[in-house]
Amino acid sequence: MKTVDYKVTVYTGDLVGATTLNNVYIKLVGTDGESQRQWLIGLKWPVAFIGGEVSTFTVSCPTSLGKLVLIELDKQRLPIILQDPWFPAKVEVESPGGDIYKFPIYRWITDSEVHHFREGKALRVFEDSNHLGAYSREKELKQRSEDYCWDVYIKGIPHCIKADNPLDLPTEVRFSFTKTTEFAFTASTGLAELNLKGLAASQESWSNIDEIKQVFWVKHTKMSDYVQKHWKEDAFFGYQFLNGVNPMLIRRCSVLPSNFPVTNDMVFPKHQFNLEDEMKNGNIFLCDYKRLDGVETRLINGKKQYLMAPLVLLHKTPNEKLMPIAIQLKQTPTDDNPIFLPTDSEYDWLTAKIFVRSAEFSEHQLNVHLLRTHLLAEVFAVSLLRNIPKVHPLYKLLIPHTRYSLQINYLARKLLISKTGVFTAFAASGGEGMITILRNSLSSMTYRSLCIPEDIADRGLETVPNFYYRDDGLRLWEIIHRFVRGILQQYYKNDIEVQKDSELQKWIGDIFEHGFLSKPGTGIPQRFTTVPELVKFVTMVIFTGSCQHAAVNSGQFDYGGWMPNTPTSLQQPPPTKKGTTNEAMLLKTLPDVNTTAQGMATLWLLSKQSSDFVPLGQYPEEHFTEEIPRQLIKDFQAELKTLSSEIKDRNSILDIPYTYMDPTEVENSVAI
Structure with missing residues (x-):
């Protein structure tokens, strides 16, 4: 009897541990019927499914199956072989008529259950008309809602994924073997060096600044060396507000805050400028750490720690440098809260700047880094994985931008901000203070502040010179926006199609509820009504998890590897009057040896790029199979x-x- 033969090509991922020696079975399902479940055995058996291998098989059917809708895959172990995980990348099927059907998989199969995979053409829920496809879609989302559950880690901050250990995470979102081993190695070698030198346990104060160089002999960067040489300079202090790891606080100042009573004589004693005129001309800038006001600090080594909520005034000079001209270390102006000036004694001014840089550590780590990139990225990812099936264009677009986010956040909760975590133990704002700052930060976070064009405009920073975060960030936003618009306009031809996509609406609804705690004042949409609105939001999601995170994460060791530039904590109160500071007092104020060592080791770990790093716009996993989105990806990369x-x-x-x-x-x- 004549049969209809389908050519099946199976691509196994080129990953460590991707190989299976189990028997693999496939079933083809089409609009006009389905094949028998067939054992994929051929000339390459038993090595047909080793990592990086491409193997071809024939599946014979009595009649045509019509258009292929999905495939079913399962693997069964042989009696003498253990159940082993397998990572199929994709399956391609060529019909007798020469049509090519592509099935993206890119996930681990670790059991003997039957798994369904849809044909690669992106489909929204309202156009998925085939009953088998619709059933498969519904079944997938039901399973995902069980695999990815919301949890409340701390009340009043964005929700997270429910997981008691990394193995609770579905295999598809866990670290690779390479990532796991490198992460553990980087962490252990940093601490080993510190233990070897006896620094990790020393509760002594530093006896002089140069001693701090001994924390790491080998671990340094060109930038951390530069910081070590220039950290005391006013020009470098000002530069960091624009191009350091926190470019998010500085804003143009046209009217002084009522709680910051700076006068013209204070900042321009020789009357070379006029403060009012300079504000009118757009040359005065403010950094206000009010989110840190009243935060409870913890004990470190049995000693009370100090965290201020400073106000910093900066002046753009005619030679286009941003120079600090006044620092008030507490929010309420009183006689024992002096306004420090560059004309004060060397140690008065340096001490004031160090208190600002220590406040900067907490503001940056908790608001700018943890909340505004890590926690939001997790919300975006969990909502995507719960509500959007693999066949949906939004899943195909966003899944590469969720890679490793759930596990890295789990590790952050376990190793950094838990009750015994490094941040909790060695930062002034650890513990209760951290919770206060995170809640304060979430209550002040807006949608506009997450979109760099609006954020730059709202802070009045469009024309500040030498602001490379702004220059590069705006270009990246424009490029991502063009790419996202091209992709989404392929699938959403009008606003009605956006409005009737129930899966899309569930995605944004979950983000509004679990990420922004249902607060309409944030400006986050509760549902999408137009194509441009959808394009803008998805642009923000990609920008936040890639560009913004890189801007506030990658330079952590560069700027914090020399501790005096970014102390995690300070252990003396700020001076209450001028002329009372000296070098000995400054050394007593800086964190102890073990606090310094633990902070620097952590920043080294968080700044270390993994060898399986995937740069922005590179998509090793081919989720889109249609020609137009594939071309748009190439344009994006160019x-x-x-x-x-x-x-x-x-x-x-x-x-x-x-x-x-x-x-x-x-x-x-x-x-x-």
């Missing part, structure tokens, strides 16, 4: 390559190159 070249050219003539938003240095996702 634009990123051009921008990278321009950034490298600019950096070649800068004293301090700004590399953090070079597309080749930006990871696709929050992965560290």
Whole structure:
């Protein structure tokens, strides 16, 4: 009897541990019927499914199956072989008529259950008309809602995934073997070096600044060396507000806050400028750490720690440098809360700047880094995995931008911010203070502040010179926006199609509820009504998890590897009057040896790029199979390559190159 033969090609992922020696079975399901479940055995058996292998088989059917809708895959162990995990990348099927059907998989199969995989053409829920496809879609989402459950880690901050240990996470979102081993190695070698030197346990104060160089002999970067040489300089202090790891606080100041009574004579004693005029001309800037006001600090080594909520005034000079001109260390102006000035004694002014830099550590780590990148990226990912099936265009677009985010956040909760975590133990704002700052930060976070064009405009920073975070960030936003618009306009031809996509609406609904705690004042949409609204939000999601995270994460050791530039804690109160500070007092104020060592080791770990890093716009997993989105991806990559070249050219003539938003240095996702 004549049969209809389908050519089946199976691609096993080229990953450590991707190989299976189990028997693999497939069933083809089409609009006009389905094949028998068939054992995939051929000339390559038993090595047909080793890592990186491509193997071809024939599946014979009595009649045509019509258009293929899905495949079913399962694997069964042989009596003498253990059940082993397998990572199929994709399956391609060629019909007798020459049609090619592509089935993206890119997931681990670890059991002997039957798994369904849809044909690669992106379909929204209202156009998935085949009953088998619709059933498969419904079944997938039901399973995902069980695998990815919401949990409340701390009341009043964004929700997270429910997991008691990394093995509770579905295999598809866990670290690779490479990532796991490198992460553990980096952490252990840093602490081993500190233990070897006896620094990790020493509760002594530093006897002089130069002693701090001994924390790490080998671990340093060009930038951390630069910081060590220039950290005391006012110009470098000002530069960091624009191009350091927290470019999010500075804003143009047109009217002084009522609680910051700076006078013209204070800041321009020689009357070379007029403060009112300089504010009108847009040359005065403010950094206000009010979110830290009243935060309870913890004990470290049995000693009370201090965290201020400073106000910092800066002046853009005619030679286009941003110079600090006044610092008030507490929010309420009183006689025992002096306004420190560059004309004060060396140690008065330096001490004031160090209190600002220590406040900067807590503001940056908890608000700018943890909340506004890590926690949001987790919310975006969990909502995607719960509500959007693999066949949906939004899943195909966003899944690369969720890679490793759930496990890295689990580890952050376990190792950094838990009751015994490094941040809790060795930062002034650890413990209760951390919770207060996170809640304060969430209550002040808006949708506009997550979208860099609006954020820059709202802070009045459009024309500030030498602001490379802004320059590179705006270019990246534009490139991502064009790419997202191209992809989504392929699938959403009008606003009605957006409004009737129930899966899309559940995705944003979950984000509004679990990420922004149903607070309409944030400006986050509760549902999508137009295509441009959808495009903007998805642009923000990709930008947040890739570019913004790179900007606030990658330079942590560069700027914090020299502790006096970014102390995790301070252990003396700030001076209440001028003329009372000296070098000995400054050394007593800086954190103890073990606090310094633990902080620097942690920043080294968090700044270390993994060897399986995937740069922005590179998509090793081919989720889109249609020609137009694949071409749009190529266009996206070409634009990123051009921008990278321009950034490298600019950096070649800068004293301090700004590399953090070079597309080749930006990871696709929050992965560290």
